Amino acid sequence: MPNDQFILLFYLFWWGARIRGFFRRWPQPLLRGSEWFFNVHVQPGFYAGPGKKILHRYRMRMFIPFVLDIPIVMAIFIPGYLQYFIWLLLAQAGVIHLNHVFSVDIAERQARRFAIADAEQPAAAISFSLQPRRLRDYTNPKVEWALVLSFLATFLWLLHYYFAAPEHHNLRQVFGVPVFYLYLQLGLLFVKQVIVAWRTPVPQTQAAEHIKAREETRKYYLLMCDLNRAAVAAATLFWPIVLTASPAASIRYRNLWIAVWVAITVVNGVWVEIKRKQLLKMALRARPVKLPDFLQQSEIARWPLCYQPSAPMLVLKGARGYSLNLANTLAQFGAVYLAGWVVLFAFLRMGH
Amino acid sequence: MLLTINTDDPRPIYQQVADGIKQLIAGGKLEEGAALPPVRQLAADLGVNLNTIATAYRELQKEGLITVKHGSGSVVASLTSTERNQDELLRPLRTALTQMVLAGLPESKILRLVINELHLVGKGSK
Numbered sequence: 496m497p498n499d500q501f502i503l504l505f506y507l508f509w510w511g512a513r514i515r516g517f518f519r520r521w522p523q524p525l526l527r528g529s530e531w532f533f534n535v536h537v538q539p540g541f542y543a544g545p546g547k548k549i550l551h552r553y554r555m556r557m558f559i560p561f562v563l564d565i566p567i568v569m570a571i572f573i574p575g576y577l578q579y580f581i582w583l584l585l586a587q588a589g590v591i592h593l594n595h596v597f598s599v600d601i602a603e604r605q606a607r608r609f610a611i612a613d614a615e616q617p618a619a620a621i622s623f624s625l626q627p628r629r630l631r632d633y634t635n636p637k638v639e640w641a642l643v644l645s646f647l648a649t650f651l652w653l654l655h656y657y658f659a660a661p662e663h664h665n666l667r668q669v670f671g672v673p674v675f676y677l678y679l680q681l682g683l684l685f686v687k688q689v690i691v692a693w694r695t696p697v698p699q700t701q702a703a704e705h706i707k708a709r710e711e712t713r714k715y716y717l718l719m720c721d722l723n724r725a726a727v728a729a730a731t732l733f734w735p736i737v738l739t740a741s742p743a744a745s746i747r748y749r750n751l752w753i754a755v756w757v758a759i760t761v762v763n764g765v766w767v768e769i770k771r772k773q774l775l776k777m778a779l780r781a782r783p784v785k786l787p788d789f790l791q792q793s794e795i796a797r798w799p800l801c802y803q804p805s806a807p808m809l810v811l812k813g814a815r816g817y818s819l820n821l822a823n824t825l826a827q828f829g830a831v832y833l834a835g836w837v838v839l840f841a842f843l844r845m846g847h
Numbered sequence: 848m849l850l851t852i853n854t855d856d857p858r859p860i861y862q863q864v865a866d867g868i869k870q871l872i873a874g875g876k877l878e879e880g881a882a883l884p885p886v887r888q889l890a891a892d893l894g895v896n897l898n899t900i901a902t903a904y905r906e907l908q909k910e911g912l913i914t915v916k917h918g919s920g921s922v923v924a925s926l927t928s929t930e931r932n933q934d935e936l937l938r939p940l941r942t943a944l945t946q947m948v949l950a951g952l953p954e955s956k957i958l959r960l961v962i963n964e965l966h967l968v969g970k971g972s973k
């Protein structure tokens with residue numbers, strides 16, 4: 496299968512996942528019943544009155560990523576730059592997620608004006624766990640060793656391949672792909688760190704249910720990260736196989752790789768759906784409660800970006816939605832990591 | 848293991864955190880050598896200033912209840928390592944007893960209350 500067809504197939508799969516996500520988000524405001532709008536306990540008759548418009552606007556905002564998609568897809572498809580589809584879907588994954596997060600926040604703020612007064616009072620008591628949360632507590636050493644060994648094996652194989660005839664090989668061409676994957680691995684480890692640091696304040700009432708739901712969700716996302724890391728490690732190991740094979744064998748291997756990848760994606764898709772349903776069931780058992788805002792976040796975080804060294808959170812819930820705290824170490828690491836991508840691309844393209 | 852902060856409690860948050868950890872240590876739920884969460888994790892979970900939790904940990908460290916090791920976090924210290932003398936330990940008890948006497952409670956009731964509280968605090972230890 497040629498590269499372009501493979502990318503197109505990948506893009507179609509992406510659309511499948513996207514449509515599934517769309518239908519999952521559509522009924523989300525009503526999952527707790529007609530007395531609720533997401534996590535806001537609304538007055539009776541809300542959906543017949545102001546809620547109808549708020550719900551409609553929320554659903555309309557779900558189409559924003561699709562609207563953004565159309566001109567970009569045409570700009571890529573018409574001149575035949577199919578290789579850019581990968582970048583498009585990576586960007587779209589971020590856009591869809593951010594659009595949803597901000598859209599839910601906007602909708603909840605609008606619905607709060609019609610909430611039951613008592614439900615909007617912050618809980619008087621807040622509980623938190625004294626269990627330390629470190630990356631190593633959520634790490635499986637066997638998996639880590641397997642990933643490290645796969646990378647070592649790849650690099651040793653490529654070193655042997657390159658030094659066998661250095662005059663015939665381009666250093667960037669041989670090592671560019673594994674270096675790219677290695678950096679991607681670092682990024683996924685960073686995402687794991689962010690998930691581990693995800694804050695877990697819970698109200699005193701139903702504290703156990705809230706903590707269980709949060710912890711299971713945390714474990715699910717960490718597992719997803721590890722699955723992606725395993726996929727990246729497999730792709731890294733696959734690179735020297737393709738590189739060192741004859742052209743005919745290389746095509747065979749690639750087709751086999753695509754077939755395996757498609758099968759894994761389908762199985763993974765089914766598993767994700769089952770797991771999401773289990774997590775949702777668990778989350779619905781814990782009744783949403785407004786927690787006290789000790790830091791006056793709406794006062795200190797007025798814009799999407801803020802700098803609050805005394806606030807320990809990566810993301811603050813500000814006056815106009817979420818605000819990324821640039822004083823947080825994780826935000827700074829993230830910025831350095833993104834800058835690293837630019838440097839890496841510049842370096843890899845230098846040889847072209 | 849959960850700790851609770853109450854917004855209606857007149858004590859400042861750092862004091863509630865420190866007192867809560869002290870109770871867990873006294874009750875044997877936090878044993879010697881048990882790791883405590885980093886200041887940043889606790890502060891983020893509660894949504895409070897970093898200094899609030901740092902102050903609570905400083906107080907616990909000053910009282911010899913926890914030891915802070917750079918790089919490996921804070922752990923519960925050995926209960927025998929406290930350097931505070933008996934007078935210092937008795938001071939809050941005297942204050943509480945004085946308040947009870949002034950409130951007009953009979954000696955027998957005060958004794959019963961103290962014994963009950965001691966049982967509650969020490970529940971689970973040893």
